[in-house]
Amino acid sequence: MTKGKKLLTPYIYLLPTIILMCILLIIPIVMVIGYSFYDNVIINKNPVFVGLENYTTVLSDPVFLVAIRNTLFFVIISIIAHFLIGMLFAMLLNTRYLNVMTKGIFRVIYALPWMFTASVIAIVWRMMLNPNGVLNYLMTNMGIISEKIEWLASRDVALSAVTVINIWSGYPFYMISILAGLQGISTDLYEASALDGANAVQTFFRITIPQLKPILVSLLMLDFVWTLQQFALIWMTTGGGPVNATETISTYIYKQGFSKYQYSMASAGAVILLIVCTIIGIFYVRQQKAGD
Amino acid sequence: MKFKTVAKKMLSAAVVGAMVLSLAACGGSGDSDGGSSDGGDSGDSGDGVTLEFQQWWGVELPDGALADICQKFTDDTGIKIDLLSNPYADTKTQIASGAASGTMADVVGLDGSWVYDFAKQGSIANLTELMGNASYDDSQLSSQIQFEGNTYMIPVVNFAYPMYANMDILEKAGVKELPKTRDEFLAACEAVKKYDDSIAGWAIPLSTESPSGIQNQFMTWLWASGGSMLKDGKPNLEGNKELEETVDFVKELFDKEYIAAGANSMKEPDMVEEFTNGRVAFMTDGVSHLTTIKEGAPDLKFDYITVPTVEGFSGTSGMDVANWGIGIAENCEHKEEAWKFVEYLMSPEVNAELAVLANAFPGNSKAEPDYSSSDELFVKAYELFQGCEAINEFTGAPTSEDLMRSFGEELQLYLDGDTKSAADMLKAAQERWTPAFE
Structure with a gap:
């Protein structure tokens, strides 16, 4: 085999993947970036190049700024709650004080939210959070509230309600991943720390957390990107309303594209989101490389 | 492995891949009525x-x-x-x-x-x-x-889209005649509230996701009384007295708590469910839901009426279609x-x-x-439909879903008290509608 052929061989093996990635990933991304520099594509048969005008319009749109604020709240609270609940449940399931059967049952129960699709979660929670729904019924009967709360219809609580739904649907991913990590930590470390006289808190912060660090960093970064892009759950529960109270970047982009037919504006919004996700992606890859 | 062998294998894989893709493409043509699509131009x-x-x-x-x-x-x-x-x-x-x-x-x-x-x-x-x-x-x-x-x-x-009336509720509330005017409608809602304050008089779905409530439930009040939201094909919201009266009428329904709770996130199916379950006395909805309601509540006694008009209206009512x-x-x-x-x-x-x-x-x-x-x-x-004029001013309007959504948001702000008057609300809505018509 000649040197040239030898060099070429691995690329031939990679060719099917490269072709698929180009068709499904690279070309659409390049097209969307291109669209964002024109006045209005698709609707307008002869779009005009407008440079960064779409970006300045999007970034100066008060609704987009509200969407950024809401997205940050939604993402940060979701990630923190996912982490805390996931860690708590994983530790409960990893404890030696429960027998295998009990652990198995709770593993299934705790992991259930992860099994549902976004549409099922939206329907179930819409029913529960209906003013005549089960949550208001229980809270009224327990004397917690005196009047029905419009969980998804009130501008004051809608964003928190949607965030709670997202927390509920997302924590099992953390729980399962952390549980796998916990089971991989050598018991020798815990025995050694016990001999050194470490208490439970010290053991947690000095052994458990450092050992789980690579998993936790990956989880946080992936969850950040996923939650940032969360669309289906918000769209099906509130549609970004009432009056932009739950508007996020993803619902904003959708409305620009498929309701206002402003595909270029939608593309500009999507590119901004892509840039944020890419930055997180770079950190993720670096962290993975450092781990290797 | 020799380069020739690798190339041969790659070629075979590509041919197989192409065959699979073409099979998938054939199977993917959307057809559910026995017809088959060639997926290309007609010929x-x-x-x-x-x-x-x-x-x-x-x-x-x-x-x-x-x-x-x-x-x-x-x-x-x-x-x-x-x-x-x-x-x-x-x-x-x-x-x-x-x-x-x-x-x-x-x-x-x-x-x-x-x-x-x-x-x-x-x-x-x-x-x-x-x-x-x-x-x-x-x-x-x-x-x-x-x-x-x-x-x-x-x-x-x-x-x-006529109005549905739950006759079981209305009879128990002492409403003997179905309302023909807005005042009679308000009186009927009041009677329902007095009978059972957990039952709403009327419902309007204002969910941002599906803003058709503005078309099918809100504007029906305006069209029924011969009003219009357009003039010469352009938005006619600001300064439109009939529309202002309609906005204020809905505001009155809202303030008196005749409207079913959760309107701001309610969708049309939710409204139908509320009506089917006997939690709403009146709703404006499509006749297409008749079968759904009858299947969901076979014993429910309900009737159709035209949407009540303003006092003294004598023209032909418009009915949303x-x-x-x-x-x-x-x-x-x-x-x-x-x-x-x-x-x-x-x-x-x-x-x-x-x-x-x-x-x-x-x-x-x-x-x-x-x-x-x-x-x-x-x-x-x-029969009711034949006695009315079929109307839907959103049909043929530019980005009509977005028009409904922006109007719905302005209406919500007015209902919640953020906007001072119906005139201000309509002015704001007009400003949001105008660019779409330019």
Whole structure:
């Protein structure tokens, strides 16, 4: 085999993947970036190049700024709650004080939210959070509230309600991943720390957390990107309303594209989101490389 | 491994991959009515032309009904119809993609809210020209959806939106006569509240996700009293006294807590569920939900009325309609044949048959559908519809869904007390609507 052929061989093996990635990933991304520099594509048969005008319009749109604020709240609270609940449940399931059967049952129960699709979660929670729904019924009967709360219809609580739904649907991913990590930590470390006289808190912060660090960093970064892009759950529960109270970047982009037919504006919004996700992606890859 | 061997294996894999992709592409053509799609342009087949007909009706009609109707057309004319039937949302996406790429099916089912954008793009054909070429008498059409003075969509069947009244609740609340005016409606809602304050008088779905409540529940009050939200095809919200009165009327319903809770996130199915479960006394809704409600609550006693009007109104009430419309793609190579097909669907006999099958009202004013086997409430709704003027000003309006959404947001702000007056609210809505009409 000649040197040239030898060099070429691995690329031939990679060719099917490269072709698929180009068709499904690279070309659409390049097209969307291109669209964002024109006045209005698709609707307008002869779009005009407008440079960064779409970006300045999007970034100066008060609704987009509200969407950024809401997205940050939604993402940060979701990630923190996912982490805390996931860690708590994983530790409960990893404890030696429960027998295998009990652990198995709770593993299934705790992991259930992860099994549902976004549409099922939206329907179930819409029913529960209906003013005549089960949550208001229980809270009224327990004397917690005196009047029905419009969980998804009130501008004051809608964003928190949607965030709670997202927390509920997302924590099992953390729980399962952390549980796998916990089971991989050598018991020798815990025995050694016990001999050194470490208490439970010290053991947690000095052994458990450092050992789980690579998993936790990956989880946080992936969850950040996923939650940032969360669309289906918000769209099906509130549609970004009432009056932009739950508007996020993803619902904003959708409305620009498929309701206002402003595909270029939608593309500009999507590119901004892509840039944020890419930055997180770079950190993720670096962290993975450092781990290797 | 030798380079030749690797290349050979790659070639084999590529051929297999291509075969799999082509098989997937064949299997992926959307068809649910027995028709098959060649996935490409229409062309001659056998003794005539083949037209692609993309719509969502085939999914909603009884199995095979649309295919049978199309087959009769083929038997009469030799023109074959290739049905592409998919659910509404998929059809919308596919038609929009076709419009963008110039590959739209020859004949397309249209929703009135899409017409403006497709007509502006030049992706649907001017039917006024085609009707003129065929010397078609368009006076028999109950309505035509126009853009810049030319017809681009013809409503084939209409779905009316009368008001539903829960007779069980109203009788118990002591409401002896069904309301004909807004004042009587307010009195009926008050009676219902006094009877049981957990029951709402009326419901309006204002969810941002699906803002059709502005069209089907809010504007129906305005149209019923002969009002209009447009003037010469442009928004007429600011300074529109009839609209201001309507906004204030809904505000009064809201302030007096006659409106079902959770309106800001409510969707139309939620409203129907509230009514079916006896938690709402009145709702404005499509006749198409009649079967759903009867199946959900077989013992529920309810009736249809027209939407109450302002005091002293003596004109013809407008009744909101949604419709299954039809249009022809600009890229269609057989427009003459496509028009023949549209003409066939709009003929009195076929149109009447379609209306009965769809539980709807015909788009041809000369059609006489046989509703003898239909529910008596449906017949009553038809009679009410015939006494009213069919109206939907959002049909043919630009980015109509966005218009509804922005109006809904301004209405919510007014209902919540963020906007001081109905006039201010309408001014703000007008400012948001105007760019779409420019």
